[in-house]
Amino acid sequence: MSTVAEPAAGASGPTPGRGGNVTVETRARRRLTGLTMVAPMLIVVLVFMGWPAVWTFVLSFTNMTVTGPTATHYQFVGLANYRELFTYGSGLLDSVGKSLYYLIVSGYIGQAALGFLLAYFLSRSAYGVRAAVGAVVIVAWLIPEIVTSYMWYVLLSDGGVMQQGYHVFGLNYQTWLISNPMLAVSLANAWRGAAFSFLLFSAALDGIPNDLIDASEVDGASSWRRLTRLTIPLVSSAIVVDLVIITLGTLNDFSLIYAMTGGGPGNASNVLSVFMYRQAFSNYQLAYGTAIAVVLLLMGAVLAALYIRLLRRQGSLADMR
Amino acid sequence: MSVLTAFLAVVAIGLGSSITGSAGAAGSPSVTLTVAYWSGFNPAGTNIMPAWISASAKELQKTYPNVKVVGDEITTSSESEYYSKLDLTERSARTAPDVVFEDSFLIGSDASAGFLRPLPQLQSWSGWKSYYPAMKSSVTYNGKIYGAMNSTDVQLVYYSHKLFKQAGLPATWQPRSWADVLSAARAVARHDSGGVPLGGYTGQAVGEASSFRGFEVFLNGTKDRLYDYTTHKWEVSGPGFDATWKLLAQMQPVEEPESMWSNPLADATVDLQLIPHQQVGIVFDGSWVPTAFVPGGLAPWPGFSSAYGEAAIPTQAGAAPGSTNQSGGWALSVPSMASHPSLSQAFIEAASSAPILASFDPASGNLPPRVDVLTQPAWQASVKVNPVSRFASAQLPYTTFRPNLPDYVLVSNVIQQLTGEISTRSITPSQAATTYASQVTQIVGSGNVERLKQ
Structure with missing residues (x-):
């Protein structure tokens, strides 16, 4: 590949002899032009995204509160917030566990896996089925999150649709929002979010050349073998993109859980994002809340880096590079 | 030349604006005051806050005809979120309202943050002596006044005549001790399996209500208090604390199920659903409950007075004066x-007039x-429609108030959390006592606490 590419690149560039300095100048000019064009966006990103992130990090080392003497006269307290956070009984471990549950059940299983399976089976279905199921899934995604939360609240709460349904069959309904709130919010989030993975995987599956599938069928590969050895490796870049986006989106999800359960009952659905909000804005411990935000940020970053690394090691990301 | 022209143009624009500004001031231009308040005080379908602000503005305009007043409704589902939003607006001159409507328990905390302006002149206001x-x-913190109260309440025990009759309990009831309350609730439970024997506040979902009405009002019926004003220390343990945690655990089997108390709308469930259907035997709640049932209220129900009676909250074992109370209430303050601080204060005086x-x-x-206010015609007319307010206002001269200290907000959070954990049976009363002592000590510092002995 490279032996072919290099002369081709040389041929299109300036001719040797009068070109050495010109090439450097041209490259520098191009770089400057590029930088100038990117600059407005870069400034926007640094000011509106970079600065708040840095400020959050800085605040996490202070004792700033929403009200009280330290609301305005706060001091740097070193690692005190982190020490308190990592002390047994702070609630951090419990919240990390709930966030991971939410990520696995609603993110990995409910969104990524379900979205992939939907896309995989629908890609082999008749157009009508594909259009109908696809439309339903996408409509769920189009509904605003707060409306989804309310719909699921009405469905699962005391006296809700689910309870009525159970009563029709003479069954006793244990309010899921109380008896199993994590499962309740995970179902709602999966219902809403599966569409994103479905769309992403549908596009990736459509990109697999038909002759590859046909050739594997001629070679006598079973459906399972075709899926695991052909389809999945070919869409691995889409899988990584999906996992990164879903991990960050699910770990940071707040509004759906807060609207459905408020993090309760008690602390039963107190995932990290709700734990952070409660500490910062209900308990008024602003700096302590920012320390939780930093932990949440690091968790997402570590997981995202892990996916990319694992898949790179398998060499399946060649097409991404 | 062009630089000179530009310079002259800038000078001209500057002069023009300063001339306009001074002319405006001389002609007493209209000033707009913004009054921030919580949506929870203005439920859908009512016009309570805009009506009050508009009536107060008219009163103010008698002296300051060019002052306009606008209400800024801050919408949040819970009270604590309202305080957070309000405190964040008070951090900057660009966002600070001119007048803020806040629960008085937050005044000490906000004053210590430097968010509120001391208003010493209120002492010379003619209305002050009537409070x-x-x-x-x-509204006083560190010896300085930070606002004027406009509303208060007392806590009461409401009891259902129907469920009491079924349980063989008296038609007119005044519990003399906690034991009287528990035995009545248990009697109701034995005779009415479908309803809720005892309704109250517990857990973090209802916020301050749980510490106020779910714990402190009972603690005040013992010899212990949250804060000792003579030693200036927080009491973190003692026989009264132990007895109160135990009482909450004893109430748990007869109180409403978790699905009712564990959401921010728990009070609406008890007050607006269970009470009108006479499905709750005893309710510990504020003096405002019957307001929903008067004509024009949220759920008009003329039968309330004949369906429920009201009683004072008893002390632990009937010790003098026989009943106990604690009042909340909201105040207007100036960030x-x-x-325009002087106009803000003038608005507060107008809005707080009798x-x-x-x-x-x-x-x-x-x-x-x-x-x-009790002698005003409008108040006397309201008492005829809502007789409970006569009984309730008679408790006012003897009521008490929460510690108006910055740390109270954090101590209250600990109480809310522990009341919820007792109601879910996650902890025992003795564990609650130990946790309370250690967490409050951590909040206020070990030099600021005292432990009362048996």
């Missing part, structure tokens, strides 16, 4: 960053913080 003593101390409060307090379901 009940507890209402003056509730430090407000642009004739204005005589309309606002009954409409918002509150009791007046000033004794002279």
